[in-house]
Amino acid sequence: MKKIEKILVANRGEIALRVMRSAREMGIKTVAIYSEADRQALHVRYADEAVCVGPPASSASYLRGDVILEVCKNLGVDAIHPGYGFLSENAQFAKQVEEAGITFIGPSPEAIELMGSKLAAKAAVATYNIPMVPGTEGAITDVEEAKTIATQIGFPILIKASAGGGGKGMRVVERVEDFEEQMKLAVSEATSAFGDGSVFIEKYIGSPRHIEIQVLGDTHGNIVHLFERECSIQRRHQKVVEEAPSAVLTPELRDEMGRCAVNVAKACDYVGAGTVEFLLDENKNFYFLEMNTRLQVEHPVTEQITGLDLVKEQIKVAQGEPLSFRQEDLKIQGHALELRVYAEDPTNNFLPDIGKLVTYKLPQGLGVRVDDGFEEGMEIPIYYDPMIAKLVTFGKNREEAIEKMIRAIDEYHITGIETTLSFGRFVMQHEAFRSGNFDTKFIERYFKDPSVLKSSPAPEEEELAAVLAALFAGQAKKSAPQEAVAQTTPSGSGWRKNRLK
Template sequence: MENISQWPFQKVLIANRGEIAVRIIRACRELGLQSVAVYSEVDRQALHVRMADEAYAIGPAAAVQSYLNIDKLLEVARLSGAQAVHPGYGFLAENAQFVEACVQAGLIFVGPSAQAQRTMGEKTAARRTAQAAGVPIVPGAMTDLEDEAQALTLAEQLGYPILLKAAAGGGGKGIRFVRNPDELPAALRTARSEAQNAFGDGRVYIEKAVTPARHIEVQFIADSHGHVVHLGERECSIQRRHQKLIEESPSPVVQPELRERMTSSVLSLVRSINYVNAGTAEFLLGADGHFYFLEINARIQVEHPVTEWCTGIDLVQEQLRIAAGLPLSFTQEEIVLRGAAIECRISAEDPDNHFLPATGTVLVLQEPSGPGVRVDSSLYPGLQVPLFYDPLLSKLIVWGRDRAQAIARMQRALAEYQILGVQTTLPFARWLMQQPRFQAADFSTDFIAEEWGTGTLNTSEPSAPEASSPEQMAAIIGALLAHEEHEQELKRRQPSSDSQTQKSRWLDASRSSGLRRL
């Protein structure tokens, strides 16, 4: 365990929810740090609330009144005595104003500086910075669009198809694919509206659409002592409407020479902006082998576990160490990529109905285990899944000595994974792992549009386990028994209604979890 007695913080406020909050709590606990959770009204019984050393209510279900409320988060830090804040991903993770508010309140922000976030968070500024650092960028505008006429002129110069992209956002929001001039006016209005709703900033810029292409990203991390390293790349091309569904490391098509060129360009860019902490540089890889910079995500990524599997590095713990002022615990020469890892995002969505969000109560839960299997989850039997936030419920990650073994292991783990009571993307993941093109690594970002067809899963396909299969029946029976045992445990340990402080059954008897309301 790290000697944290000399660290500038011993208690960390986690300004997030769901599986990433659970992930950060676990990293804190291994380091000997205390964790403080926050929760909205609908998240009172969430897993991260139960696991943290302390938990505070911060408002109604709407994120703008709770998880996006900077004043309430800072008040929790003051009340709890937290000295540092970890934002996870999403919500305020890439909000420079939040970083500045934390610093002004005397808190250590576990992530890059506000200046680095501003430099990379505004996409056209990031493109200019990347170009100045010698990193190839997608052909397109270096400034935001002023009006429809300018958009039409630039599109003609670039040649269709083109992409309209939100200048201030990420995560696939505010992006529109435009095939011809007739589609552009409506697409521009829609992109601006979506960008405004998602990020409070309706600015849009234009890029040439590189198609077909693969989506490749490079994980990097830097400390305040001048050390900058990369941890290889991830393949993120299995997407639907610019939302990643499956990720893997390493990319099955990136050879050593290409990896060297991509990672060298990333390290050059990171050094040019004095970036400190973890981040990811995203690229498009064209069919001709040329790569183009897209953006830097100035935070930990959803898909970071596949990199952790292949490098043996705990990225969240490294984030905390760097925030404490320590140097990286490894050098570039010590990073060795081993084997192959794949991650499936398991979301509360109905793949049979155009991936529409789903809600409900988790009645039965059987999570897979065994060699090379990891589940980062916010689930437990009895959990009510709300519709107010991102539908991601858990991440199933596997490791194998090579890609073939990783796929076989994922197929086995998906067959074991059972969630009843809430519609999820598990059937889609099972289908995907059986597809010959996926197994042969013959895909681009257009794969789902090409192979999923109408978006309706044919459950007669052998990829989807039959309801009567021994694996599924055993899993369901085991999960039902576990659910019953869990319900009995809840009844035995139910606190009195007038209790203001609950003992956390997830902690040792010597540690308590205070649930407080602001």
């Protein structure tokens, strides 16, 4: 077993801080890297050492594997944690790390490469009899042949890029007449986004739920699953609200999906923390979608219901330690929710709203957790993902977790930019979400009129008006002390956002 003494976190923001905190609790020193735009970032100040690796653009800083490895060499780093995004699923970088004699806190380069291709992943898991959506077994390039296959499968169908994710290179085709144009668009977008224009065809599952299973494997052949996360509330194929466990899985279905997820991990000799994603249709049939070979953004909800620190488990596995628990030792305790707090305007198609955090006050109290990388007065950089924080609540059951989330949203005070907090409150209060009867079409079906978020005066607007009234009254007293002027006292909930900016 090799004891890790110093970890470089090849990332930024909240996930860099998240990793560093667990490392510090384990007595491990940390090194931060940062771009010129992140010079004053919290993860830079928190780390034991910090090195600037380039200009603001990620391609010139956080994606410069050669520069990162040089920093490791100069500072005596013996392990790299990639977080998520950036280089976390780059098989070539993982291989370079290994060749440099540094421990990569994640799966092998071979596993990353295999699961990074949706087609290769499907082929790898085929021997384990894992349910898959009907479709082509390999990439398809001939338009006429593809059109014939699509007709045989039956419309609607989905054209998908083999590489990458996030909805890029993905097209839903309802009619055969539209197929050729949509395939060309999918190939073009996949080539532009991933440098790989390979696409394949699947039967389109119209209103599925997005269920993922957290897995964890060690170097001794032990693999377990840590139950599921429900990730169906999405915009542009990207998650906004996640929870664990799902409101609809029975114990039997949970066990079946868990076994399948473990088999997917076995198919690529997986080591470390990973996530196997499934689609669940209205008849509770599930289909393998893909595997993410890294720590997920939404990992905190799994930590809440299992009591495990997934970052610490990753580090222990990377040191060669066997898992300290078996599948039968794991139990679900309570319920957890996560809202991704983005610097986006949900009333304007969730477009980014970059600016300064004029006010930034965190919610507190039992069952509330905030993973973030900002503080009041900081700017939200335009160069990176606009996520500000992950707001997580935990309760003894789903209802309690929802009520805690509503309370936490109301206490989360942000001014200067628009955020997804108001949308999160809309979700928590919606009957479809509270009943558990929802799928990936939630926004399309229930959020057709985003103006509902502004249909009545927000609490913060009422308080702002009250404060202004009080200030005006004070000024009136100074100028006319002989007159009695009524005082107005602000009430209640506080500002969440300044809509009058």
